[in-house]
Amino acid sequence: MNIKKLMVRALLLAEKGRGRVSPNPMVGAVIYNNGGIISEGYHEYFGGSHAEINAIKRAKKSVKGARMVLNLEPCVHQGKTPPCVPEIVKAGIKEVTIGMKDPNPLVKGRGIKYLTSRGIKVKTGVLGKECRFLNRAFVSSFERKRPWVVLKEGLSLDGKIASKTGNSKWITNEKSRIFAHLLRYGSDVVMAGAQTLRIDKPSLKPYLLNKKPHPLGFPARCVLTHSGRIGGCAQSVDNSEALIIATDNKNAAKKYLSTTGKASVICFKSINNLLEQLCIKGYNSVLLEGGGKLAGSFFDADLIDEVYFIFAPVVIGGERAVSAVAGEGCRFVKEAVSFKKWEVLDADGNFIFHGLRN
Numbered sequence: 001m002n003i004k005k006l007m008v009r010a011l012l013l014a015e016k017g018r019g020r021v022s023p024n025p026m027v028g029a030v031i032y033n034n035g036g037i038i039s040e041g042y043h044e045y046f047g048g049s050h051a052e053i054n055a056i057k058r059a060k061k062s063v064k065g066a067r068m069v070l071n072l073e074p075c076v077h078q079g080k081t082p083p084c085v086p087e088i089v090k091a092g093i094k095e096v097t098i099g100m101k102d103p104n105p106l107v108k109g110r111g112i113k114y115l116t117s118r119g120i121k122v123k124t125g126v127l128g129k130e131c132r133f134l135n136r137a138f139v140s141s142f143e144r145k146r147p148w149v150v151l152k153e154g155l156s157l158d159g160k161i162a163s164k165t166g167n168s169k170w171i172t173n174e175k176s177r178i179f180a181h182l183l184r185y186g187s188d189v190v191m192a193g194a195q196t197l198r199i200d201k202p203s204l205k206p207y208l209l210n211k212k213p214h215p216l217g218f219p220a221r222c223v224l225t226h227s228g229r230i231g232g233c234a235q236s237v238d239n240s241e242a243l244i245i246a247t248d249n250k251n252a253a254k255k256y257l258s259t260t261g262k263a264s265v266i267c268f269k270s271i272n273n274l275l276e277q278l279c280i281k282g283y284n285s286v287l288l289e290g291g292g293k294l295a296g297s298f299f300d301a302d303l304i305d306e307v308y309f310i311f312a313p314v315v316i317g318g319e320r321a322v323s324a325v326a327g328e329g330c331r332f333v334k335e336a337v338s339f340k341k342w343e344v345l346d347a348d349g350n351f352i353f354h355g356l357r358n
């Protein structure tokens with residue numbers, strides 16, 4: 001059987017766990033023999049069985065002597081569930097193909113060693129780049145000790161995200177907004193600047209999608225403020241969900257630490273430090289939902305990994321309209337932050353530019 005096709009199948013299975021498994025990785029498993037695929041499984045929700053175990057348990061016939069394909073190295077440590085490698089050995093799998101090593105220091109090659117030391121043939125690196133891309137947020141949390149940062153903005157052709165009165169509903173069309181909710185669904189944190197909260201009072205939750213909620217209540221909502229003026233906004237959004245108030249102002253932090261119920265407070269020294277603190281709390285990805293000042297803060301610190309600029313074919317105009325990216329910006333065009341195009345999607349006449357930072 002074509003090993004790359006089997007790995008693509010494992011990646012598609014893994015993808016089904018998006019929005020349900022973080023801070024764990026998305027993993028898919030395919031068991032096959034010369035006759036074809038025997039069984040499949042994926043990591044379905046945080047705290048649930050791992051992909052390997054699901055595939056072994058769901059097999060309708062014996063998997064003894066069969067081969068397994070995984071997008072990520074199997075685990076060797078006890079977490080929410082027991083380690084996977086002894087189960088692979090017990091099931092009699094004779095060969096395992098792995099897309100990428102697990103960057104978690106508790107695993108990092110030990111899963112492969114465990115299997116080879118027990119006579120199981122291990123192949124690595126099949127579609128390694130694609131496997132890392134799928135779990136880029138998980139990888140970022142271990143290799144960079146910070147979450148993967150995605151910016152999403154709906155904007156006019158002239159780069160405005162709101163008119164001079166602060167009105168932004170709606171620049172983009174319904175299909176784009178559903179797409180935006182899909183991005184929320186797959187994120188660990190959805191973040192907005194305080195001005196967006198004051199004006200729009202967004203829920204920051206993926207309510208347009210009828211999908212199963214994450215066991216840990218992800219995505220968490222986060223508001224960035226210096227002044228600490230979020231007052232009624234914290235109440236105006238659904239109170240049953242936790243809100244993270246992130247501020248670089250010690251007095252504001254003190255005030256909220258003593259008065260908030262469900263909210264938690266992060267006092268940060270820099271945007272980098274804010275991301276480090278979110279990573280320590282177990283958040284692997286952050287979706288920035290604007291506005292322009294929030295986006296500017298992250299651009300100035302060069303901490304945006306991926307963008308979704310959703311263009312509507314309209315011009316808002318006006319020098320007092322809100323620009324997609326504020327902050328300091330660059331002095332010369334040659335210093336502009338560049339993104340490589342990943343894809344451009346057509347959403348019923350809106351155009352979604354999806355780009356990656358180098």
Ligand SMILES: NC(=O)c1ccc[n+]([C@@H]2O[C@H](COP(=O)([O-])OP(=O)(O)OC[C@H]3O[C@@H](n4cnc5c(N)ncnc54)[C@H](OP(=O)(O)O)[C@@H]3O)[C@@H](O)[C@H]2O)c1
Pocket residue numbers: 152153154155160161162165166167168171192193194195196197199200224225226227228229230247248271289290291292293294295297322326
């Ligand atoms: N079309 C879209 O996709 C979209 C998305 C979101 C928002 N919007 C629109 O954008 C407008 C708001 O954008 P905006 O640029 O004026 O404001 P914003 O980015 O939403 O919020 C700015 C505020 O966020 C806080 N903040 C930002 N960076 C910070 C940092 N590094 N440290 C501490 N606090 C920080 C500050 O809060 P304090 O003032 O409390 O100190 C700052 O004044 C609204 O009209 C909204 O409708 C459009």
